[in-house]
Amino acid sequence: MLTKVRDYILHQHLIEPGETVQVGVSGGADSVCLLYVLSQLRSDLQFELEAVHVNHNLRSTAHRDEDFTSGICREWGIPCRIVSVDVMSRRQRERRGVEEAARQLRYEAFAESSAQKTALAHHMQDQAETVLMNLIRGSGTKGLAGMLPKNGNVIRPLLCCSKREIIGYMQDHGLQWVEDETNQDVEFTRNRIRHQLIRMIEEQWNPNFCVSASHAAAMLQQDEEFLSSMARAQYQRLKRERGVLLLEMTELPPALASRVARLFLEDVGHGRDIGFSHIQAILDMADKPSGSKINLPGGLTLERSYDILQCYQESGDLEDGWAYPIESIPCEIDVPENKLKIRLRFVKSIKNTNICEKLYTKWIDYDTIKDTLQVRTRRPGDYISAAGGRKKLKDYFIDEKIPRSERDRIPLLADGSHILWIIGYRLSDGCKIGEETKRVLEIDAEFPGAYI
Structure with missing residues (x-):
């Protein structure tokens, strides 16, 4: 497994010599395995290593996990930073789900480090869960492509490994970990997919579903990157100071037109919570007269002004x-x-x-x-x-x-x-x-x- 991860890091250009990599370590098997594997590779690949543990303060055993993580980092000679966050306050203040609030706080904690890369321990089963979750939500190709091996400064060196490989490696090397009991709680969407949906698929149709889904996601990532690069070029051609050329955008092949529309929304800072129906409504503006408007999430208004699609925030302040x-x-x-x-x-x-x-x-x-x-x-x-x-x-x-x-x-x-x-x-x-x-x-x- 060590050689497999090393080759994956080099092939995907996840870590460059001289960089510092911080590993998000929860204390569970996956993150402990990632920390150990990277500690074995840091000399060969010439990078520095540190760990960060985010205590979400959601469980009575949270401090146990914190102490365990601190202990293995001391044992392995790896600097460890502990960050304590208040998930429930964030959830109530911003009206988010527990999972989303916890994720947001984790990434904020990661951003406090000066490390060039943040390594997370997602593996093939996590990828399969992500693909299924996005499919259920009605995602397009980008969502079905799942998690990227490298997304900005976030890297996932274990995406090439199955859960079985990780547990086998841990056992072979006598490594210990702690179990998060909430991973069994099917109240959370991801846990229901993991313990119910994937289990049913593996038992009734494909025992290697997670591997198959990961391979499919990797192929879709290649397709998505190609189409996205073409869409970015078209958007640069079609964008104007106050909008985007609507008719020329809708004359593009649908796979490009929809991506150009999304790039336009992202460019004006309103890409969040935009789904298939919203993109289709934007493209349908080509058949509407000048002055036609549609309203999108977040108080966003799009208006056709002759051949230009304009975007602005509705506000009574300027009336x-x-x-x-x-x-x-x-x-x-x-x-x-x-x-x-x-x-x-x-x-x-x-x-x-x-x-x-x-x-x-x-x-x-x-x-x-x-x-x-x-x-x-x-x-x-x-x-x-x-x-x-x-x-x-x-x-x-x-x-x-x-x-x-x-x-x-x-x-x-x-x-x-x-x-x-x-x-x-x-x-x-x-x-x-x-x-x-x-x-x-x-x-x-x-x-x-x-x-x-």
Whole structure:
């Protein structure tokens, strides 16, 4: 088994020479076996080893497991860090299940280490359980591919081993471990799958089911990585500053289109709790008219704006808009609603100087201002001067195909109802510098992109 794990580590590039690997050790057979195997390989593969034990404080025997883990680490000369967590408080505070709360706290404890890799003791039976659990939940290829040998800095060197191999190795080397009695509690979903569903499959259909499921997961991982790499390339081609090209996305093969849609949601920070029905609803937007919306988990709203699929968070905070009056010049105004900073100053002389035409810096004729300047969001009656006349701000937004979801978030430099500058878009003709200009006002906008 030692040679098998060593070859697996090298083949999957799990550990590089010079790295420090922390092992999550519960005190059970799997994690103790992993710690021992890695302790035998650390000299050959040239890495440092440490252990971390997370006490979930869920059982009366929890301190027994903690003491056992500390003891074997002292015996084997391996540094050990003990972390005590309060699973029930996290569960109640965030309304999570016990398993999910415990898992979250474990990974937070792992992240406190400076080790380059965190090794976990998942094996073939754990992989089979994961595949079945995801299948029951209705997962796609990614879920059916199970746990990866390497996922970021988390590695699983025992995924190539069966539970039988692990127990046999422990017994052959006279290694001790402690039993977690909750592993027999079928109240937990994973335990029901392990003790009831897998047992039935092995007894009635395939005694080597866990091995078969692990091999199937490994093949699906290869397929998933290939399709994901293609999807990432397509997403980079189709994404735009304020969304993704909807029609071109839906014209892709379904396997790519669904992945591009998910990448879009992940890119805007809303990939969690998104299932098959949500992805299908996104792709169906191609058959809906511009302005159509769908609501997704977490208060997320997607809107079709012409050929662009937009994403934004529904919020009542912006319904009434905001406004910041400009009472004196020079000045600097912070707009926390969209992380905008506006600076205004007078330009002393424009002789022999080119008029500033940068996207986020504009010069205007100060003497054209008739009312109090404001930086604000839009209001009824707003207009911009263009082509010798007035144009409603709403009509400008429509002509420029600016999504409705963004129109209430775009900052404006306003002189009463006259919009001098749609920041990041257009300057009004009514305030441009001309031959008669005497006073020039410079407006500089910093980071005006975060409208959503």
